[in-house]
Amino acid sequence: MSAATRELARLEGRRMLRHPAPWAGLALTLLVAWDVWGEDWSGQRYTGLVAALTPLLLGVSVASVSAFGRELVPVAEAAPLGPSERARARLAGGLPLVALVALVVAAGAVGLRLVGGVPLGDDPGRTLHAHHTPPELLQPVLLAAVAVVVGAVAVRVLRHTLAAAIVLTVLWFLVGGTYWLFAGPGTRWVAVVQVQPFSVEVGPIRTDPSTFPADWLLSAPGEYQDHWARLVVSPLVALAHDAYLLGLVLLLLGVVLAGAARRALLPLGLAVAIGAVALQHVAAPYDDGERVEAAAPLGIAPDDADATPIVVDTDLAGDDLAALAFLLRRTDVRVEAVTIAGTGLVGCDPGVDLVADLVLGLGAAPLPVACGREDAARPWPEDWRRFAVAGSGMARRDTTFTPAPVAAPELIGRLAARHAGLRVVALGPLTNLGDLAADDPAAYARIADITSMAGAVEVPDVDGVAEWNAAADPEAFATVLAGRVPLTVVPDDAIPAAVPPVAWLVPTYSPPKWWDSATAAASVEPDLVTVERGSWTVDGSGRLHRDGPGPVRVATALDHDRLDAAFEDALG
């Protein structure tokens, strides 16, 4: 580079540094970083800080457009520097802006060190002290170089500075502002902005996370993820991506410069970019031999010889699934069958599938499953039903699990005849028990006792409904309340509004209360229940009314600590 070119480069560098766009971009970058810092979603700070540089990179590109826009003004042929030298000088003039970005990144890295890092991962695989690796920190600096050169290319192609600025705005916000669009397996290696960590699937949704190695950073299942994943930051992939950006810079320089430089840079840039993409692919964390098999399912311990036989009558919402898992894991009870309240949340066919998924997922032997009638007095909201069916988070299994050839009330009656002391834990509308009581009172009378989650005493109505299990079939509930089988009702009022230790079993489900899990625990741990005895009736909204003295036990409170202890004892 001649002395004249160097002098022009210095002039261009000073002009670019004085351009307001990079400084406005820096201010906006700090604003985004401030906003990202307030996020407490796992990994948001780690990834968001990289994306926060988008306005700064756009500012660098706009300054470059401004510099190269001067090319559009004709210059005398007798000017001391030719077009090629002027282009080189302008490119060199962009280096102070690259240095500015490097300075910002270095300051950010030092700041992160001083505050001790950022959180990354979900419990139990979580750190509060994550730092970006050096190759990751190099990425924004190389992106700044890309920003300078791509500004030049935009002006060369469009021959219009405003048009170039507009196009670059869209492009930078596409690749930087929505970086996550390019984080998929097919696109992450060619993405301009690559944000780590990578997510590597390590286990199905029901895996006990404590079985993963303690040093793993984990990503828990959630709304957008139906499995446990390991978060992997790969410095090698980041380094290869840096090489990819270097290849892009060389490629774009080949477009801007002419003559021998173009002939050399175009193939070199292409080769470096392709090689770097290949290297990223080879170094990908899911290919490094560390992929682990899914952790073992929870497993089912053999029941005690004198285990109490029970039937779980359920409508398969998320808390029903947790309740069923809890009862299957208890060694002091033996689940003889699952009957599905067809008037309940999910209905019969999806209910059978959910039971199959849960039972097989736990590693338990298949159970008899039967279904009852499906004509609810009050249809459940369709979006609740859809979410309960599709959002269980369990893998759909190819199974020969088929329902029993008898209806649910009949199956309960037969089991009551076969097993003395059969108990029923009813976690949905009481249609099956009501039908059995009406059709075969003798069989119904053989049931030892019923624990039911249904009704509400004092909690206010929502959209005219006090409690849905009761409101879906109040007639059946009234029959059971008036029947001779000992009955414990756990109404909405008694359920504690807390997330129980079984919540990890159904991570996609986040209700305000875990009604059926609590009721299942209350059915096998009667000491944790405080009850009020009486004669009770139910109205069409599912509200319970005490009419006077009587044998029906209605829970007024559940001991929260003992409830959690029961869950932890069964599920760990």
Add this chain to the structure above:
Amino acid sequence: MSAVWWPTVRAISWAPLAGAVVCLLAVTAVLSPLGARGWPAGLVGIGAAALAGAQVAGMRDPAAPLLAAVPTSAAVRRGRRLVLLGPTGLAVWLVTAGGPVLGLLALLACGLATALWCGVAAGAAVPLAWAVVAWSAGWDWEVHAALVGAAAGVVIVLGRNR
């Protein structure tokens, strides 16, 4: 008819709008195979601003001082440009991002109002700057779009012959 419109078509600087259109089509083409359902929310504002800025940039008329003496007013000449640029941009917007229209119109009105009083470059920059600031601050880019559009409309009417 062609005596009025053809010179206007030739006088318009189409490069910004062409660039924005290519960008919007490219974004749509990129999003489709990635399985995205529509444009990401953060990108919609940027796309609308790019289109509005490009339409405003197309209003640049280097011959305006020369034409000041002709009987056709500046407002009419600008109106003709807008008749050509506006529907073109709107059609592209609906085909690519699929809306929202009100937000785009508000950005366009702001850009035009600024262009009348401060020059086309500033007018083109205003929608882009607003969208970028809104993205950075986490604001809704089309907040009070109807009110903003109406206010900008008043400013446009006041400065129609500037």
